[in-house]
Structure formats: C-alpha cells, structure tokens
Amino acid sequence: MSDPTARAAAALAAGELIILPTETVYGLGADAANAQAVAKVFEAKGRPRFNPLIAHVADAAQADRIAVLDAAARRLAARFWPGPLTIVAPAREGVGVCDLARAGLDSVAVRVPGHATARAVIAAFGGAVVAPSANRSGRPSPTTFADAVEETGHAVAEALDGGPCAVGLESTVVSVLDGRIALLRPGAVTRVELEAVVGRLSEVGDGRRSPGRVALHYAPDAPVRIETTQTAPGEILLGFGPGVGDPRWSLSPSGDLREAAANLFRLLREADRERPSAIVVAPVPKDGLGEAVFDRLRRAAGHVG
Structure with missing residues (x-):
C-alpha cells in the first residue's frame, strides 16, 4: 500500500x-x-x-x-x-x-x-x-x-x-x-x-x-520565567517585539501575535535543547490571540493553580 x-x-x-x-x-x-x-x-x-x-x-x-x-x-x-x-x-x-x-x-x-x-x-x-x-x-x-x-x-x-x-x-x-x-x-x-x-x-x-487545563503543561525541562526581559548568565530570553533580545530567539521581532503563536512551542523546544538554566519569556499582549499565547506560557511556567 x-x-x-x-x-x-x-x-x-x-x-x-x-x-x-x-x-x-x-x-x-x-x-x-x-x-x-x-x-x-x-x-x-x-x-x-x-x-x-x-x-x-x-x-x-x-x-x-x-x-x-x-x-x-x-x-x-x-x-x-x-x-x-x-x-x-x-x-x-x-x-x-x-x-x-x-x-x-x-x-x-x-x-x-x-x-x-x-x-x-x-x-x-x-x-x-x-x-x-x-x-x-x-x-x-x-x-x-x-x-x-x-x-x-x-x-x-x-x-x-x-x-x-x-x-x-x-x-x-x-x-x-x-x-x-x-x-x-x-x-x-x-x-x-x-x-x-x-x-x-x-x-x-x-x-x-476540556483538555490542556492542568496547572503545569506545555513545559520544557528547563524552568520557565515569564513577563520579564531580565536574564542571568546561562538563561535564554525569548523576546517579543522590535529590539527585544536576540532575533534568533524572538517569538516575533515585529510583535505579530500570530507569528508568536506559530513559533512558541518550537522555540521552547529549541531553547531547551541548549540546556539553559532557565528560559525567560518577554511580556506579550494578553488580548486577542495573546490570551491563548499567555495561557500556554503561564502553564509552561506552572503559574496556574
């Protein structure tokens, strides 16, 4: 066949x-x-x-x-x-x-x-x-x-x-x-x-x-911190928007939420393969599609309970 x-x-x-x-x-x-x-x-x-x-x-x-x-x-x-x-x-x-x-x-x-x-x-x-x-x-x-x-x-x-x-x-x-x-x-x-x-x-x-409602979900092995751009040595920043972090690790350099959604899980996985001490994710808007992006991020960080 x-x-x-x-x-x-x-x-x-x-x-x-x-x-x-x-x-x-x-x-x-x-x-x-x-x-x-x-x-x-x-x-x-x-x-x-x-x-x-x-x-x-x-x-x-x-x-x-x-x-x-x-x-x-x-x-x-x-x-x-x-x-x-x-x-x-x-x-x-x-x-x-x-x-x-x-x-x-x-x-x-x-x-x-x-x-x-x-x-x-x-x-x-x-x-x-x-x-x-x-x-x-x-x-x-x-x-x-x-x-x-x-x-x-x-x-x-x-x-x-x-x-x-x-x-x-x-x-x-x-x-x-x-x-x-x-x-x-x-x-x-x-x-x-x-x-x-x-x-x-x-x-x-x-x-x-509904599936996908447990508190810690969508999580890489490295700990995830969200809503900040402050990093320590050994941490990787996933940026969002113009000029935020290394473009290689940006969810969307232009600040486009659909691009950020499409890139989120891929970048979490790719960053995790680098074995960072933590993955830090810059703030994203919480309206429109941002509600879904933020939902996944807070569950990846274990911030739901």
Missing part, C-alpha cells in the same frame, strides 16, 4: 496509532471508538485518564453523528470549521467515541481540522479520530514533524509529514451545554471572534470537559 493516507487509515482501522498533522499541532491519532486503541494513546503520552480527548472528524455532518449540536453550536461550526475550534457538546449515546476518550463524561469534544491531510485521513478511515498533541504529557506540543517523531514516533505504525503547523497552538475549546456557551481553552479563534457569532460568553464553564 503506497498511498500514505490509505496506510494511515488502515493503521487506524487495525487499532494502531499514527502521527497526524493538523494546522494547530501534530496529533497522536487513534480510532475514537476503540477503547484499546485510545488506551495506547494515554500510555504513549503518559497522559492522565481524567483528561478528555478531542474527536476529530472530516466534516460537520460527521460531527452531528457523535454530538448533539444545538443552534449556537451549528453557527459556530458554520463559521469556524474546518479550523482550530473545538466544540464541547452533549454526546450521542453509543456512537463513535468511547467512554475512555470522553473521560467518562456525558459530553464530547469535537473538531473538524483545517489541515487537508488530516481530513483526508479521517475521511478514508470513516470514523472519528482522537488526536491529542503527539508529545509526552506536559511537554511542549510538537509543531514540526521531526519534533512529533522525536516525542512519540516509537509508538506509531504510520507518521505523516504535513509540514510546519500554521497555527502552532492547540485549538480553542468552547462548551455549548445547557444553554450556556463558555470558553474553556483559548486558542487561535479568539474570544472576540466567538462573541461576534454567539454573543457574550458565559463566565461559568466546566474546565474538566
């Missing part, structure tokens, strides 16, 4: 794992309906089983077969799918996503990825695919094929190279449950963009229904 898409789909059908490119980060893919395959994902990542997984589907029609999407969820899907938005909605009983993938919850997190290769594999497979970031749990997510293979390549039957991830941060997660719409995890689809479609978001949301 020479076609990589067909090989990946066959591996999923056989209960094996794959490395799957998406526009957000590289994912460690498995058949969402197969509890034994999903268990391999948790084992390969060392991921706690209370942390639910996102079910990736080829289109909105497939999403509708595993999740109960109300009018607000459908508006969000129409506006942002395919793309970096995950919708948490009530799960349809017994359809498509096993209990382990949902962490025993009555909801399911579902997304149509923006990467054409990911959608092609999912369509060829014919079912939903869980695809959490293809790294060991707690580590920075891989946004290049090489980093994904380095992290979890030993556990997979097939690995697809889709090039560098365009977004570079995990998807925005929004819950649409019991008439309330809440932002559970910030991402490339911003709070302002969501509210333009569904109105003001609820301040109350159940964070256990």
Whole structure:
C-alpha cells in the first residue's frame, strides 16, 4: 500500500496509532471508538485518564453523528470549521467515541481540522479520530514533524509529514451545554471572534470537559520565567517585539501575535535543547490571540493553580 493516507487509515482501522498533522499541532491519532486503541494513546503520552480527548472528524455532518449540536453550536461550526475550534457538546449515546476518550463524561469534544491531510485521513478511515498533541504529557506540543517523531514516533505504525503547523497552538475549546456557551481553552479563534457569532460568553464553564487545563503543561525541562526581559548568565530570553533580545530567539521581532503563536512551542523546544538554566519569556499582549499565547506560557511556567 503506497498511498500514505490509505496506510494511515488502515493503521487506524487495525487499532494502531499514527502521527497526524493538523494546522494547530501534530496529533497522536487513534480510532475514537476503540477503547484499546485510545488506551495506547494515554500510555504513549503518559497522559492522565481524567483528561478528555478531542474527536476529530472530516466534516460537520460527521460531527452531528457523535454530538448533539444545538443552534449556537451549528453557527459556530458554520463559521469556524474546518479550523482550530473545538466544540464541547452533549454526546450521542453509543456512537463513535468511547467512554475512555470522553473521560467518562456525558459530553464530547469535537473538531473538524483545517489541515487537508488530516481530513483526508479521517475521511478514508470513516470514523472519528482522537488526536491529542503527539508529545509526552506536559511537554511542549510538537509543531514540526521531526519534533512529533522525536516525542512519540516509537509508538506509531504510520507518521505523516504535513509540514510546519500554521497555527502552532492547540485549538480553542468552547462548551455549548445547557444553554450556556463558555470558553474553556483559548486558542487561535479568539474570544472576540466567538462573541461576534454567539454573543457574550458565559463566565461559568466546566474546565474538566476540556483538555490542556492542568496547572503545569506545555513545559520544557528547563524552568520557565515569564513577563520579564531580565536574564542571568546561562538563561535564554525569548523576546517579543522590535529590539527585544536576540532575533534568533524572538517569538516575533515585529510583535505579530500570530507569528508568536506559530513559533512558541518550537522555540521552547529549541531553547531547551541548549540546556539553559532557565528560559525567560518577554511580556506579550494578553488580548486577542495573546490570551491563548499567555495561557500556554503561564502553564509552561506552572503559574496556574
């Protein structure tokens, strides 16, 4: 079988794992309906089983077969799918996503990825695919094929190279449950963009229904300090904006948040390979996409509790 898409789909059908490119980060893919395959994902990542997984589907029609999407969820899907938005909605009983993938919850997190290769594999497979970031749990997510293979390549039957991830941060997660719409995890689809479609978001949301909410997450081996440009010998500064630090280590020399998001995990990994005494990250804005960048940085630094 020479076609990589067909090989990946066959591996999923056989209960094996794959490395799957998406526009957000590289994912460690498995058949969402197969509890034994999903268990391999948790084992390969060392991921706690209370942390639910996102079910990736080829289109909105497939999403509708595993999740109960109300009018607000459908508006969000129409506006942002395919793309970096995950919708948490009530799960349809017994359809498509096993209990382990949902962490025993009555909801399911579902997304149509923006990467054409990911959608092609999912369509060829014919079912939903869980695809959490293809790294060991707690580590920075891989946004290049090489980093994904380095992290979890030993556990997979097939690995697809889709090039560098365009977004570079995990998807925005929004819950649409019991008439309330809440932002559970910030991402490339911003709070302002969501509210333009569904109105003001609820301040109350159940964070256990979303992945990526543990306090220390996305962390390199070196300690991370944020919101400062002051460094000591042996530390590496990841700058942001004109004239801040060495351009080699800048998230964005021009101060562009989309560039910073795309570079964040790659630079955390590259800096960590230098074995610094610490990685220091310059201040970034906290509005718009900056909310998601700052969320990842404070979790990398262990500042959430």
